[in-house]
Amino acid sequence: MAFHGSSRPTVCGNIFPGSDATPNPTVPNAPAGTPRHPAEVPSPAEMEPDRPIGYGAFGVVWSVTDPRDGRKVALKKMPNVFQNLVSCKRVFRELRMLCFFKHDNVLSALDILQPPQIDCFEEIYVITELMQSDLHKVIVSPQPLTTDHIKVFLYQILRGLKYLHSAGILHRDIKPGNLLVNSNCLLKICDFGLARVEEPDPSRHMTQEVVTQYYRAPEVLMGCQHYTSSIDVWSVGCIFAELLGRRILFQAQSPIQQLDLITDLLGTPPLSAMASACEGARAHILRGTHKPPSLSVLYMLSDGATHEAVHLLCRMLVFDPAKRISGSDALSHPYLDEGRLRYHTCMCKCCYSVPSGRVYTRDFEPPADRPFSHNYEQSMHSVWQGKELIHRFITEHQQGKRVPLCINPQSAAFKTFIRSTAWHSSKVSRKEER
Numbered sequence: 001m002a003f004h005g006s007s008r009p010t011v012c013g014n015i016f017p018g019s020d021a022t023p024n025p026t027v028p029n030a031p032a033g034t035p036r037h038p039a040e041v042p043s044p045a046e047m048e049p050d051r052p053i054g055y056g057a058f059g060v061v062w063s064v065t066d067p068r069d070g071r072k073v074a075l076k077k078m079p080n081v082f083q084n085l086v087s088c089k090r091v092f093r094e095l096r097m098l099c100f101f102k103h104d105n106v107l108s109a110l111d112i113l114q115p116p117q118i119d120c121f122e123e124i125y126v127i128t129e130l131m132q133s134d135l136h137k138v139i140v141s142p143q144p145l146t147t148d149h150i151k152v153f154l155y156q157i158l159r160g161l162k163y164l165h166s167a168g169i170l171h172r173d174i175k176p177g178n179l180l181v182n183s184n185c186l187l188k189i190c191d192f193g194l195a196r197v198e199e200p201d202p203s204r205h206m207t208q209e210v211v212t213q214y215y216r217a218p219e220v221l222m223g224c225q226h227y228t229s230s231i232d233v234w235s236v237g238c239i240f241a242e243l244l245g246r247r248i249l250f251q252a253q254s255p256i257q258q259l260d261l262i263t264d265l266l267g268t269p270p271l272s273a274m275a276s277a278c279e280g281a282r283a284h285i286l287r288g289t290h291k292p293p294s295l296s297v298l299y300m301l302s303d304g305a306t307h308e309a310v311h312l313l314c315r316m317l318v319f320d321p322a323k324r325i326s327g328s329d330a331l332s333h334p335y336l337d338e339g340r341l342r343y344h345t346c347m348c349k350c351c352y353s354v355p356s357g358r359v360y361t362r363d364f365e366p367p368a369d370r371p372f373s374h375n376y377e378q379s380m381h382s383v384w385q386g387k388e389l390i391h392r393f394i395t396e397h398q399q400g401k402r403v404p405l406c407i408n409p410q411s412a413a414f415k416t417f418i419r420s421t422a423w424h425s426s427k428v429s430r431k432e433e434r
């Protein structure tokens with residue numbers, strides 16, 4: 001069971017510090033564990049971007065080589081950080097989340113590039129693991145997608161989601177493009193640009209500008225002011241159906257049509273399921289003709305749409321979020337037993353083999369060891385204060401770790417990297433204005 005990474009342009013040139021730059025004797029050649037004098041400040045190792053590999057909700061991702069160990073990693077530039085307090089908070093939240101995550105199915109920060117002096121500090125660069133492809137590319141490719149693939153992918157999506165939700169984090173943009181995969185089918189949830197901490201107070205309003213439309217839960221489409229982690233489970237249901245049918249389940253042109261396609265499948269929801277919907281959305285549903293559910297069409301998605309698969313799918317695609325299955329409960333569904341077995345037999349890092357057989361972990365789907373805290377946001381009242389907090393966070397995060405990394409700004413690749421970042425940022429902000 002293997003996947004090929006999508007074909008990519010060849011990697012350009014020397015990815016070690018610009019060949020014209022003076023070699024840095026303190027860095028990559030020092031053997032691991034070489035004791036360093038405490039007063040000696042290491043010069044940072046320089047790295048160059050080599051090619052773009054993707055675009056998140058906010059920011060561009062490039063492939064780079066870590067000059068300290070020659071390992072290929074992903075470099076994400078977080079742009080426009082200090083434009084205003086909102087972007088400052090958003091980026092700091094994403095940064096702290098990436099440093100908080102410790103789970104094999106959730107992308108985390110391996111390192112953060114050394115920031116310059118605070119007066120020149122404008123951008124943040126984060127290093128994460130480099131993955132070969134994502135589920136969107138896999139779904140639209142001609143590569144075969146067997147039931148075994150679907151089970152092991154869905155298992156890992158839910159395993160990662162259980163971890164996020166147990167930390168009190170809503171992802172809010174689960175879609176195939178945000179599920180990175182490797183050729184060995186390892187999957188990691190990425191892009192936390194829209195993620196936030198769960199809001200326990202139902203009277204507090206939450207933004208509606210979340211989730212790519214095709215994967216957006218009915219309660220968000222209906223304008224509910226408050227929603228929970230079940231919006232992510234809805235998205236996973238849509239992706240499960242997309243993996244089975246290899247086409248987007250609800251591919252609508254507008255949010256209203258999105259809602260219409262959902263009710264075509266699930267039937268007109270009862271009034272109780274629309275209790276917190278906005279008046280306009282409720283009126284739209286009630287104005288239309290009463291629709292019966294037509295869930296049996298899910299059996300026609302593909303041969304893989306067995307009774308078990310459709311049963312689980314129907315538990316995720318529930319209109320009323322209070323009645324929708326949780327990510328954690330979905331993991332107990334028998335459809336995922338084979339995916340769990342496959343994952344822990346040959347893919348995971350939590351179990352291991354001894355001559356007499358496999359030693360399995362005690363908890364196949366571990367929750368987070370503590371909730372993600374966002375209390376630090378309360379002390380962020382201005383952009384300058386935010387800048388100081390972020391600068392201190394990065395500096396403290398790096399203390400006692402490996403030789404710090406920085407970018408070689410003289411390299412031609414870096415200039416292209418900067419240009420593509422600027423180009424994409426303007427595209428994103430235009431989209432946001434609509």
Ligand SMILES: [Zn+2]
Pocket residue numbers: 343344345348349350351360361
């Ligand atoms: Zn395991």
